[in-house]
Amino acid sequence: MINPLLLYYPITLLLFIYSYGFVDLNLTLSSNPILFNFVTWVQHLVYFNRPLSLKVFIVLIVLLYLLYSITLLFNYSLKRFPWRPVIFLAVILSLSYPMLSSDVFKYLFAAKELLVYHANPHLVAPWVFEGDTWLRFMRWIHTPSPYGPVMTALAIPYYILGFGKFVPTLYLFKLDQIFWYGLSIWVIGKLSKSTRAQLFFALNPLVLLEWLVNAHNDAPMISLLLLSLYLFSLGRRLPSLISLLFSIGIKYVTIIFLPFIFLKKKIPFNSILYTLYSILFLAPLLYHYSSQYQPWYVTWLVPFAALSGSTLLMSLTAAYSLGALLRYIPFIQTGLWHQSATYFALLTFLPLALTALYFLILYLFKHYHDSNYSSKR
Numbered sequence: 584m585i586n587p588l589l590l591y592y593p594i595t596l597l598l599f600i601y602s603y604g605f606v607d608l609n610l611t612l613s614s615n616p617i618l619f620n621f622v623t624w625v626q627h628l629v630y631f632n633r634p635l636s637l638k639v640f641i642v643l644i645v646l647l648y649l650l651y652s653i654t655l656l657f658n659y660s661l662k663r664f665p666w667r668p669v670i671f672l673a674v675i676l677s678l679s680y681p682m683l684s685s686d687v688f689k690y691l692f693a694a695k696e697l698l699v700y701h702a703n704p705h706l707v708a709p710w711v712f713e714g715d716t717w718l719r720f721m722r723w724i725h726t727p728s729p730y731g732p733v734m735t736a737l738a739i740p741y742y743i744l745g746f747g748k749f750v751p752t753l754y755l756f757k758l759d760q761i762f763w764y765g766l767s768i769w770v771i772g773k774l775s776k777s778t779r780a781q782l783f784f785a786l787n788p789l790v791l792l793e794w795l796v797n798a799h800n801d802a803p804m805i806s807l808l809l810l811s812l813y814l815f816s817l818g819r820r821l822p823s824l825i826s827l828l829f830s831i832g833i834k835y836v837t838i839i840f841l842p843f844i845f846l847k848k849k850i851p852f853n854s855i856l857y858t859l860y861s862i863l864f865l866a867p868l869l870y871h872y873s874s875q876y877q878p879w880y881v882t883w884l885v886p887f888a889a890l891s892g893s894t895l896l897m898s899l900t901a902a903y904s905l906g907a908l909l910r911y912i913p914f915i916q917t918g919l920w921h922q923s924a925t926y927f928a929l930l931t932f933l934p935l936a937l938t939a940l941y942f943l944i945l946y947l948f949k950h951y952h953d954s955n956y957s958s959k960r
Contacts, residue, residue, distance in 0.1 A: 604629030607720035733832030
């Protein structure tokens with residue numbers, strides 16, 4: 584039987600090709616005729632044949648989730664995590680274009696503001712630097728960086744190593760995502776002692792797209808939170824605190840773990856785990872579905888579901904991650920986000936609701952069967 588991990592390669596390569604159709608029409612990645620014609624060809628699909636582009640996206644997502652399910656079943660008793668094939672997949676995805684988000688441009692421009700314009704990116708919006716060529720393909724240029732100073736610090740080395748050029752800076756930063764992705768896998772393995780838990784996180788399609796393809800800063804934020812949790816479990820509270828502070832310095836949401844570090848009373852690990860999961864689940868729901876709630880927020884839950892070891896929670900989280908990816912359908916279909924909150928909520932929560940219903944029916948059937956068996960004895 585073919586290892587399902589091998590089937591990821593053709594799907595990943597197709598996703599790699601498809602991603603370059605989302606290159607902004609104001610951005611030229613390369614003047615090389617071969618590369619230029621390749622990008623132009625895929626752009627024609629994404630920008631000028633949206634019905635076909637939507638079909639391609641849905642097929643890729645469905646195939647990824649089918650492989651995800653099959654791989655978890657096939658490798659259920661795998662003793663060692665398959666680092667080589669997974670990292671190879673991560674490299675391909677990291678070299679893909681950030682197809683569904685321009686947030687990475689915001690991270691890199693923050694470093695440019697600091698190094699080139701000697702301005703504070705957390706106070707000064709990019710639009711102030713009118714005439715900068717990066718502004719042609721950036722989004723949200725009217726607001727300062729909403730992220731913490733650690734995020735800007737992380738982007739600075741790649742701007743320097745890229746000699747201030749956009750393309751090398753972008754890909755150096757994206758390749759850095761592999762480190763954070765690998766760190767999360769490693770920590771999950773240390774905490775759970777389960778290859779299944781590692782695979783559940785590592786091959787989750789939402790994680791692959793949002794962390795590796797779109798290069799969101801949720802990758803270092805969550806990785807450092809997990810590292811803090813691991814150090815905390817070893818009783819190393821000071822290193823745990825330092826790791827957590829770096830995580831908070833990227834995005835402030837992980838401050839929720841801070842009280843646990845200072846509590847003198849020992850709390851069971853599972854209690855901490857489920858508390859973090861619950862808060863991270865509820866936090867994005869405070870946002871308005873059509874504007875502020877973002878699909879990559881759901882990646883916060885995946886590692887904690889993996890650590891729980893609960894088949895129910897893992898299944899619900901996987902379904903939720905599918906719903907998060909479905910939120911991109913209106914954008915791919917029209918190029919706009921102008922849909923009702925109800926429509927976005929339906930896309931997001933329908934897979935979760937159907938999965939929950941499936942488990943409820945199983946529970947009721949088992950309860951009914953057990954009751955009948957007991958009454959016949």
